[in-house]
Amino acid sequence: MGAAPAPDPRSQLLEAMSTELTRNQQQLKVTGHEAPYFISYLVKDYESRLLVARYGAVFQDDDYRERKLGVDVRVGSYDFDSSVADSLDFGFSTSKGASFTARKEGPLDASPLALRTALWLVTDEKYKAALFQFLKKKGEDVYAVEDPKRAASFSRETPSTYVQPPVAFPFDREKWRKLARDVSARFNHHPELFDSEVRITADKATRLFVSSEGTKLITEETLYALHVSAVTRAPDGQLLDNSRTFYLPTEAGMPDAAKVHTAAQKVIDELLALRQAPAIVPYAGPAILAPEAAGVLFHETLGHRLEAERQDGDSDGKTFKGQEGKQILPSFLSLRDDPSRREVNGEPLNGYYLYDEEGVKAQPVTLVEKGVLKGYLMSRHPVEGFAKSNGHGRGQGTLQPVARMGNLLVDSTKQVSDAELKKMLVAEAKRQGKPYGLIIRDITGGNTNTSSYGYQAFKGVPRMVYRVDVKTGEETLVRGVEIVGTPLSSVNRILATGQRLGVFNGFCGAESGNVPVSTVAPAVLLQELELQRAMEGKDRPPLLPSPAAPKQAATGPEAKRGG
DSSP states (O other): OOOOOOOOHHHHHHHHHHHHHHHHHHHOOOTTSOOEEEEEEEEEEEEEEEEEEETTEEEEEEEEEEEEEEEEEEEBOSSSBSOOOOOOOOOOSSSSSOSOOOOOBOOSSOOHHHHHHHHHHHHHHHHHHHHHHHHHHHHHHHHSOOOTTOOOSSOOOOOOEEEOOOOOOOOOHHHHHHHHHHHHHHGGGOTTSOEEEEEEEEEEEEEEEEETTSOEEEEEEEEEEEEEEEEEEOTTOOEEEEEEEEEESSSTTSOOHHHHHHHHHHHHHHHHHHHHSOBOOOEEEEEEEOHHHHHHHHIIIIIGGGBGGGGTOTTBOOTTTTOTTSBOSOTTEEEEEOTTOOEETTEEOTTOOSBOTTSOBOOOEEEEETTEEOOOBOOSSOBTTBOSOOSOEEOSTTSOOEEOOSEEEEEESOBOOHHHHHHHHHHHHHHTTOSEEEEEEEEEEEEEOOBSSSOOOEEEEEEEEEEEETTTOOEEEEBSEEEEEOHHHHHTTEEEEEEEEEEEEEEEEETTEEEEEEEEEEEEEEEEEEEEEOOOOOOOOOSSOOTTSOOOOOOSGGGGSOO
8 A cells, every 4th residue: 555645734724724714703802892794814925036147147046935914803893993094104204103013034944833823912912903893984974975875895605615726936046047148148248238237036825824713725826927127328318227027936937048149139139229219308199008018008097096095095086086987988999807817818917817816706897888987896895786796806015905907808809910000190190280190019017006096097117119290101220208198088089909918017006006917908099199208317327348348459650559
């Protein structure tokens, strides 16, 4: 008979979490006050690999491991509880007023007792804080006008049980060291590019989750990334940067050496071209955004504003609150988010996950159908008219989850070829009396403001912008501008879309930290896009040439002297 399989240490730790949670649920109570009605425990185990090379040499070569604890303790009821949104604390003190703060780290060893002890201390602290906050909320409620439409504090969800098999986490360090050195050495031949970097990372997150409702989850995710970047200055002093990034869920899927060298050469060629490109003045007129750039537009203008908490917070602009069933986009556009989608046309999507940070299964959700608003991205924080989560409660590490995008997918029924889209651009520019239109073929990312303080606006940072002459159709690379605008006016000026879908993989930052996301979209033709002048740099480039620069042959009288 063969030996019995070794017990899964993950399951042992999950059982320890469940045991400690049950103990606290049954016994934790301050006399004269409410006991917790809900408790959940989250343990996140992170393993990371990092390689950084510059100038043909390795600069960083690190491994990292940590376990973080997330504890949610709620007092009251689903309808009205102690929960409050996370906020920034600008206090200046050596402590937060308490004599003790429980550490949020878990043991790296597979020690059930050590894990239970760490959870016990954090749970005690969280329960006392929840009681305090609950009493404070009840007191504030005395002064507030009663709102018959007030949503519940927390949604009721069906418990889930899922144990994912262990996921392999290989990392061929010698292979990646060699590739990083070789690719970074390419930049030594171009002294105009005074800094560059090749960064290779591998991350694995193992998550254990239990709740008093009965949910028990073990999930594992891996993400590999390769990032090639470089920096230069234009003759007028403007700082120019360029990059290429590959995100893959497995090491086997990472690009081979030839593909990475090709990407690095494109970074070099584009930066050298941008150095010579003319800077243009601010512009407002028709423009085509290539698929990846269009993805950033939809992410910033619509995606963030369809996160449910933004319809509810006192400080949010609530752009689409009460607009359900009304048209908010041209009728040929639809928008959905599907975290369960692993890839599109063979390209992996960063925003894929099985369960969100609140233990709810990831679900596809239709946000906009034929231009009409249908729903929101939902965490377990209900908003008026939407009582249930659709599995979009996300957060970095153990930060408090809020509704966030996963894989945002844009569909269009008004598609034309790239050539036809360019013809429409030229025709629209002529109609508006513009000497040229713009094509934005690449973009680094963007940001937006959704709060009620300040302007409801967004900004994008284009990288490769081409001016299209309306008389000749000739394209000229230009630089020195940023995309700006107000979200509703921008997306409602989309005239048509292209046929090819492009994937923009990246990370999105918001209240609950940085989470991996993807946007899948076709190119779009906008009737008007506004570009403002980018920050102008006046710093001199390095005074001396790089030590790696080719030696210049001596000329003149000095060269004629004997040795």
